[in-house]
Amino acid sequence: MAQSSRGADGLSSIPALLQRNAAQFGARPAYREKEYGIWQSWTWAEAEQEIEALALGLLNLGVDKGDFIAIIGRNRPYFYWSMVAAQSVGAIPVPVYQDSASDEMAYVLDHCGARFAVAEDQEQVDKIIDIQDDLHQFEHMIYVDPRGLRKYDHSKLHQFAQVQEQGRAAKDSLMSELTARRDALDYDSTCVMLYTSGTTGKPKGVVLSNRNIIEASKSSSEFDHLTRNEEVLAYLPMAWVGDFIFSIGQAYWCGFCVNCPESPDTMQVNLREIGPTYYFAPPRVFEGQLTNVMIRMEDASRMKQWLFHTFMAHARKVGPAILDGKSVSGWDRLKYKLGGLLVYGPLKDTLGLGRVRVGYTAGEAIGPEIFDFYRSLGINLKQLYGQTEASVFITLQPDGEVYSDTVGVAAPGVELKIAESGEVFYRGDGVFEEYYKNAESTASTKDAEGWVATGDAGFIDEATGHLKIIDRAKDVGKMADGSLFAPKYVENKLKFYPNILEAVVFGNQREQCTAFINIDLNAVGNWAERNNIGYASYQELAGHPRVLETVKEHVEEVNRSLAEDPMLAHCQVHRFLVLHKELDADDGEMTRTRKVRRGVISEKFEELLGALYDGSEEKFTTTEVTYEDGRKGSISATLKIVEAQVVPVAQEKVAAE
Amino acid sequence: MLDQTEGYTTEDGRKIGGVVMEMKNITLRFGGVVAIQDISFDVREGEIRAIIGPNGAGKSSMLNVISGFYNPQEGEVWYKGEKRPQMKPYQVAQQGIARTFQNIALFEGMSVLDNVMTGRIRQMKSGLLAQSLWKGKAEREEVENRAFVERIIDFLEIQHIRKTPVGRLPYGLKKRVELARALAAEPSILLLDEPMAGMNVEEKEDMSRFVLDVNDEFGTTIVLIEHDMGVVMDLSDRVVVMDYGKKIGDGTPDEVRSNQAVIDAYLGVAHD
Numbered sequence: 001m002a003q004s005s006r007g008a009d010g011l012s013s014i015p016a017l018l019q020r021n022a023a024q025f026g027a028r029p030a031y032r033e034k035e036y037g038i039w040q041s042w043t044w045a046e047a048e049q050e051i052e053a054l055a056l057g058l059l060n061l062g063v064d065k066g067d068f069i070a071i072i073g074r075n076r077p078y079f080y081w082s083m084v085a086a087q088s089v090g091a092i093p094v095p096v097y098q099d100s101a102s103d104e105m106a107y108v109l110d111h112c113g114a115r116f117a118v119a120e121d122q123e124q125v126d127k128i129i130d131i132q133d134d135l136h137q138f139e140h141m142i143y144v145d146p147r148g149l150r151k152y153d154h155s156k157l158h159q160f161a162q163v164q165e166q167g168r169a170a171k172d173s174l175m176s177e178l179t180a181r182r183d184a185l186d187y188d189s190t191c192v193m194l195y196t197s198g199t200t201g202k203p204k205g206v207v208l209s210n211r212n213i214i215e216a217s218k219s220s221s222e223f224d225h226l227t228r229n230e231e232v233l234a235y236l237p238m239a240w241v242g243d244f245i246f247s248i249g250q251a252y253w254c255g256f257c258v259n260c261p262e263s264p265d266t267m268q269v270n271l272r273e274i275g276p277t278y279y280f281a282p283p284r285v286f287e288g289q290l291t292n293v294m295i296r297m298e299d300a301s302r303m304k305q306w307l308f309h310t311f312m313a314h315a316r317k318v319g320p321a322i323l324d325g326k327s328v329s330g331w332d333r334l335k336y337k338l339g340g341l342l343v344y345g346p347l348k349d350t351l352g353l354g355r356v357r358v359g360y361t362a363g364e365a366i367g368p369e370i371f372d373f374y375r376s377l378g379i380n381l382k383q384l385y386g387q388t389e390a391s392v393f394i395t396l397q398p399d400g401e402v403y404s405d406t407v408g409v410a411a412p413g414v415e416l417k418i419a420e421s422g423e424v425f426y427r428g429d430g431v432f433e434e435y436y437k438n439a440e441s442t443a444s445t446k447d448a449e450g451w452v453a454t455g456d457a458g459f460i461d462e463a464t465g466h467l468k469i470i471d472r473a474k475d476v477g478k479m480a481d482g483s484l485f486a487p488k489y490v491e492n493k494l495k496f497y498p499n500i501l502e503a504v505v506f507g508n509q510r511e512q513c514t515a516f517i518n519i520d521l522n523a524v525g526n527w528a529e530r531n532n533i534g535y536a537s538y539q540e541l542a543g544h545p546r547v548l549e550t551v552k553e554h555v556e557e558v559n560r561s562l563a564e565d566p567m568l569a570h571c572q573v574h575r576f577l578v579l580h581k582e583l584d585a586d587d588g589e590m591t592r593t594r595k596v597r598r599g600v601i602s603e604k605f606e607e608l609l610g611a612l613y614d615g616s617e618e619k620f621t622t623t624e625v626t627y628e629d630g631r632k633g634s635i636s637a638t639l640k641i642v643e644a645q646v647v648p649v650a651q652e653k654v655a656a657e
Numbered sequence: 658m659l660d661q662t663e664g665y666t667t668e669d670g671r672k673i674g675g676v677v678m679e680m681k682n683i684t685l686r687f688g689g690v691v692a693i694q695d696i697s698f699d700v701r702e703g704e705i706r707a708i709i710g711p712n713g714a715g716k717s718s719m720l721n722v723i724s725g726f727y728n729p730q731e732g733e734v735w736y737k738g739e740k741r742p743q744m745k746p747y748q749v750a751q752q753g754i755a756r757t758f759q760n761i762a763l764f765e766g767m768s769v770l771d772n773v774m775t776g777r778i779r780q781m782k783s784g785l786l787a788q789s790l791w792k793g794k795a796e797r798e799e800v801e802n803r804a805f806v807e808r809i810i811d812f813l814e815i816q817h818i819r820k821t822p823v824g825r826l827p828y829g830l831k832k833r834v835e836l837a838r839a840l841a842a843e844p845s846i847l848l849l850d851e852p853m854a855g856m857n858v859e860e861k862e863d864m865s866r867f868v869l870d871v872n873d874e875f876g877t878t879i880v881l882i883e884h885d886m887g888v889v890m891d892l893s894d895r896v897v898v899m900d901y902g903k904k905i906g907d908g909t910p911d912e913v914r915s916n917q918a919v920i921d922a923y924l925g926v927a928h929d
Contacts, residue, residue: 036807037819147812148870151670265817627859 006186013185013210015051015088017252022048025255028228031077034262034270042077044255050077050164052178054085057167059174061116061140061158065090065181068112068193072096072105072128073120075234075260078144078160080248082118087191090181091116094193094205095239097592098124099585101626104203106131108195112205112436113137118160121145125157187211193436194241196388197591205436206241206388215429216391217249219412223396224358228255230278231355235260235267240593241388242362246280249391271352279359283366284594286381288522289351290370291498295526311339312376319344319376324400344377353379360384363593365469365488367496368404375402383407385469389445389452390414391430395467406466416467422457423473475598477508483570485513487598490571493561497554498523499547502583504596506609507571514612515576516605517551518542518583524550539580539637548642551578555644563647572646575612577619579605580637586626611641664701667894674702677878678723678846683732685718692718693729694902700846705872705879707889710899711922716882717759719899720848723880724756725749751779755844757835759851759882765824769815769834770806772823776841777802806841812874813837813867829860833867840871847871849881853888861885865892890914898922 006012026045069086073079083093144160191213195203234247247258261270318332348354359381374381385407386392397408410416414428427450434442446452458469471488479485487505494503501520507513535541559572583589611619622636664673678700685693693715721727725746734741787795853861883889890910898906900922
């Protein structure tokens, strides 16, 4: 392919975009972070200086071209600067999930051979110190928060501000080197390496070039008409590709301001204070917010409840149509306006979504009721479908063409193809270079013509022209009688109930489907409080007969809805149990992005799975759990196995499939 | 009289200074009951000093003597090289000694921020009139004190509950708010009355880290009473052991652990 090694206007790297922003609108805000109760801000010109000082400091520490620099911390300006400073000196930033356990971190640092790391605080520094003996190539560590670190051996440990200070002091001697390295960056140089969470096996390092990131950011920004006036709140893990695209790619391309919350626990409050115009959240965040609204409404006065329910009913009727610009009667419009004044406006404001112009959700299917709730309030919430390997964007929903069960049309510059097997393939400028040190996986994922296998099965919906995703291709299986088994589809239906946090459906090569279920402690706990049901622990609540009864009703409702679809009627859940512990990434049961790891779960809970199929009514089990600090313990419980009613399926229907 | 000899260096390399407070032959009686009987010990600058003992040993009474809540019938309290006259608790607080309470004594209806601000009262000098008019000095003072309090809120990681009424908080967080209020007074000695009582393992670990960090970051001398032996042995530099109002041991955690009188009275049979 004949591709230029330079981007438009010579803007072929993130540091080049930084310089453009600082030169063209240096006085506009680039970063804000709430600290000591006040929003502190940095303009583009100030950000450029901070990043330059750090880049010089990195040169001073001996960072070479092509070195990997691990970046471990929550969303703070310092870590975004670290990424761009690393790029400026020709190094490659590798953001790492800050909640990784030591051994996960060891794998990543060892695999990329990082010589340097920028870490947030004592907790992260301790983790790296624990593992650094096994990392022979590892040299220096830079930390931001000095608390508790004063007495540490500082021969290889440096404070962020001091590295910058040394960089400023050495500016005269190092500036020419920095300029040379920065100017050498082109469209083909590596922009960032991101490790995929991997629902199976070890994480893979996805190498993304400047071309990938800048082209993807550019076309997606144009798609949604993003400008430098946007405000975003950066709260999703920095190691996730989405945050890199939103908070660096698009932010630098458009020149908008990235706002960092005060602490992970203040995200909701900070969201209200900032009122972002461009907002991304995975479905679970939207679900959580909606659950909270509903719980709080139940405590509201009768008058307020009446107002809420009356106007929400009206919003559900006409809100999405108004948002899509379709024709709605004048009376309905007027009533919707009144509702906006009394209910929708204040509610959106409370949620921090009052100013959202473009909102996205992705990563998992979102429940139609949840999706419609936000859209009926007039929030332009849309869906996208993406992957790390695509620099996020594969498909997007255009304004005015939004459906809860599709993921949209091909993103600008992306081509789509559905293979015989049903697997979705794509290619475009955002397609990753390679998996680092893993030619085999690269070859099996990306073919010579640049087509990438998504690993998801899907089809193009004829009515809308949008892509619909059914399930992970490798999870789609066959049941014993040969009918289609799509666990994710069923799990999503279950998870749409606020009471159900997670579900894992089994049935591949089996006669019937069964399920493990996790209750949502927030929703079920609130219900228990209302009904005077006492409980001391998650485990006790999860085993309560009335909770089981409620979950059973949900499962049966799902079964009825599945029965209507001839292709999936066989996936009805016959038996289920409510797990005694929450599935957790620390125990390896989920990925850090909270996707269930089927293989791990079915091995770990093998005896429970056995009990689902051998007809027993209850099962005693002991499970090992890992605490946050890495210690292990165990919990045991006797779990009830519940039979759910299924709707009989006519045999001909299956035959017709 | 006062032992002002040079301090010592702890195993983890912290420099401990000279004696900052000394209790000399303290005896405290309530009617016929002897709560504390002839106890002497000292507290050195920058150290974490623990007082342990079984229920009813007189630990809290001892802390109350230090904070000026009780005045002992016999004995002397020496603070910063001077013998302390009989004092009211607020006078002791003015000398730079702040405390937390075993049963949490916060203003339940007020927000966390307001509760912590009350810890700054000693630093507020403007008069009632100025404060109600909210002009000049009063405003300036409030801004300065708020900035100081915000640093403590950040330090103890309670930003998310800044505006929450204390009454709505769970126990572990209330304890942390109480610590924040004590720290807001910029004490030179911090008295902690069972800071980990009733906490789960995770909360205890957090609290231990905060106690260590406070000591490390601000150089605050800490005197604490604690039941959890694991916590005491990990945290403290030196330990006083009390039983039935008497001192039965005093020394480093290791020394105390191997002291037979202590083992008999408090630890019972050694676990490991």
